[in-house]
Amino acid sequence: MSVDGIGTERNGVGGADEPGWDVDPEDESGVAVVAAVGRQIKAWREAAGMRAGELGVAIGYGEDLVYKVEGGRRIPRPEFLDKVDEVCGAGGKIAAMKQDLAAVRYPKKVRDLAGVEARSVEIAAYVAHGLHGLLQTPGHARALFEARQPPYSQDEVERMVAARVARQAIFERAPAPALSFVQEESSLRRPIGGLLEWRRQLERLLEIGQFRNVTLQVMPTHREAHPGMDGDIDVLKFKDGTAVGRSHGAFNGRRVTDAKQLRILELRYGIIRAEALRPRETLALIEQVLGET
Known part of the structure; x- marks a missing residue:
């Protein structure tokens, strides 16, 4: 018997059927790549004169998983x-x-989002609830995904955590993009993932806040209403001068590229930044919250 979860279980041929990742049938390009890789693996196995069960035993995986990979139904x-x-x-x-x-x-x-972020030379983001995905520790992200209802399978959780962490390679890009984040103060004070993970997340924010290409600001809870009350705002700009933006509180939440609409989002974001704490004040607040934990 095989198990498509995080744990492993012995199957009929004695291999551990560790999961790969499910293939999204609506992802046509992904389906084609996984199918091609599966055919290559099958061809090499047959050239080596091995049956699927024998290969499973040799590599420590279940026969069922080998068949799924070769059939393009699992991403190894x-x-x-x-x-x-x-x-x-x-x-x-x-x-x-x-x-x-x-x-x-x-x-x-997630791949589409990561691709847009990877092409950007400037990102401006306000998050009304929680922390921006680029700022989250793996443990913080995992706790959020595990809290969703109806629940994700543990395999889905781990896959999404890995995807979120992979996006953070943007901090290592050269030349570095200009990154600006405004977070609500409440995002610093919610102990997501427990005390240790909360402290780890605050320490990560302090680390990111020291990057020269990053501007990190916090909107104090005691501030009155501001233009971000309707929801998140994102504006990403590219090398060729084009840009894309999105806000849950404008244009029905859809992505926009029209210059007039982008100016509206930039106007709102500019006011939000002006209302927020300055970067040094923000780091001081994060240190204060960390000291209180």
Whole structure:
């Protein structure tokens, strides 16, 4: 019996059926890549004169998972490819497919968002509730996903956490984009994930706030109404001079690229920044909250 969860269970042939990631049938490009990789793995297995069950035993995975991967129904984890490469004597050809799968291992909507962020030279973001995804620690993100109702499977949770963390490679880009975040003070004071994770998150914010390309600000709870009360605001600008924006409280929440609409979002964000604490004051507040935990 196989288990498509985080835990492992022994199946009929004695292999551990660790999960890969489910394939989204509506993600046409992802389906095609996973199917192509599966066909290559099957071809190498057959060339090595092995049955699916034998390969499963040799690499420590279940026969059922091998069939799912070869049939393009599961996205194999990187370590799965490494083991198959070694057992089948592929000389790195199967392991090299990790690069192909890296682009489709996360949900399509997250890949699209990460792609837009990766092309941006400037990001401005106000978050009305919680912390922006680029600022979250893995434990903080995991606690949020695990709190959703109806609940995600643990496999879905881990996949989304990995996707959120992968987006944070933007902090390592060169040249570095200009990043501006405004968070509500309440986001600092909610102990998401428990005390230790709360402290870890506050420490991460202090670290990010020191980056020269990052402006981190907090909107104090005692401030009166401001233009972000309707919801989040995001504006991303690109090297060619174009931009895209979105706000839950404007234009029905859809993405906009029209210059007039973008100016409205930038106007609102500018006022929000003016109402928020200055960056140094923000870091001082975060240190204060950390000291109180």
